[in-house]
Amino acid sequence: MKQKTTISVFKADVGGPGHMKPFPEMVREIKTYLYGHGDLFKSAHVSTTGDDITIILGHSRGPNDPGIHELCFKAFVAATEMAKRMNAYAAGQDLFSTAFCGNLAGMGPQIIEMEVEERGGETFVLFCLDKTRAGALNGALRRMFGEVGTNTGLLHSSLMQQGYIFEVQDNYFEGPGERVVRLNTRTEMAELTALLVNDDRYVIRSVMSAATGEVGAMVSTFCLDRHSETHVGKDDPVALVRVQGVWPALGDVLNPFSLIFLVAGGMRGSHRVPLMPVKVSTPVSDSDGPAVISAQVFCTCGGVLTPPEDGFDQPTWDEVRRKTAKIATWLRSIEPDGTTLPPEEIEYHGIHETVKRLQPRFIVTNKPESK
Ligand code: 13P
Ligand code: MG
Ligand code: MG
Secondary structure (H helix, E strand, C coil): CCCCEEEEEEEECCCECCCCCCCHHHHHHHHHHHHCCHHHCCEEEEEEECCEEEEEEEECCCCCCHHHHHHHHHHHHHHHHHHHHCCCECCCCCCCCCCCCCCCCCCCCEEEEEEECCCCCCEEEEEEEECCCHHHHHHHHHHHHHCCCCCHHHHCCCCHHHCEEEEEEECCCCCCCCCEEEEECCCCHHHHHHHHCCCCCEEEEEEEECCCCCEEEEECCCCHHHHCCCCCCCCCCEEEEEECCCCCCHHHHHHHHHCCCEEECCCCCCEEEEEEECCCCCCCCECCECEEEEEEEEEEECCEECCCEECCCCHHHHHHHHHHHHHHHHHHHHCCCCCECCHHHCCCCHHHHHHHHHHHHCCCCCCCCCC
């Protein structure tokens, strides 16, 4: 049997100057730690998007390997220690614990692990988002796989015409476990769309080919504030999307991000903001926004990743960025009126205290006289 490749992605915000970007010294610590343990994996790449650091590893140890999880945990701890030495803001923000307990899942970082039997020409995109949540990808993923206007392969391929199975997770479910539903784009596109418009609650967590049963996309869906009373910060998900063959073409996968989605996050994590497609390493500096997404395109050969190409480094995206910046400026100008998230989604909880303090001052007027 052909050996499978595991692509493991771990992302965390462990501090920096404001919520802008990590210090290069922190990234260096991560690389030094990883390459000091290079026998565990076949290749590694470290990048930043906004204030988040993303590690991607190619290996053959399978998902949930304790060695790989501990390695990445300790790499983030090393970056946190550097952040503390530099007196960085929010040092260790996304690490719930400094003690490793066997698996990084549930400890704060966003994680995706995809096991694939490599095709000839195995190509995939790593998306990293900052100042937003997993639901930010709902509209784009629905279009890139399910809509013929975006996924032009649907016109040509009988395999693609069998549809894609979307696995949608209910983020309001308190567990134990995760509540999910599977819908096929070929027969249930309207139902899928009906769910996905509530992007705080229903988020896509994976996409499979109905024809082959293989996984083509995965999104990290860990909600930090539902697992910690004190955590401040957005989830800032990561996603992997395979391209070409039975999957959408690379251009079809990137195309939806020219639409400029309004997503939850930005400005103290409490407002709707536009999602800007950016080059890798772009800082976030205008009112903690707008929300951003980067796209790194890799090939893998036996678990060895090529150096990534930047999917949003092309003049088309400069135009999209300009449009996004205009929308962001306009929305900021009317904040907080009509732009704030629902109370339960607002990240900075002080506003709840302010509103609570005002409650005793309410009076009931025009009360009907009792007879
Ligand atoms: P991060 O999750 O990127 O740290 O964002 C924090 C925030 O919302 C600042 O406004
Ligand atoms: Mg931050
Ligand atoms: Mg962040």
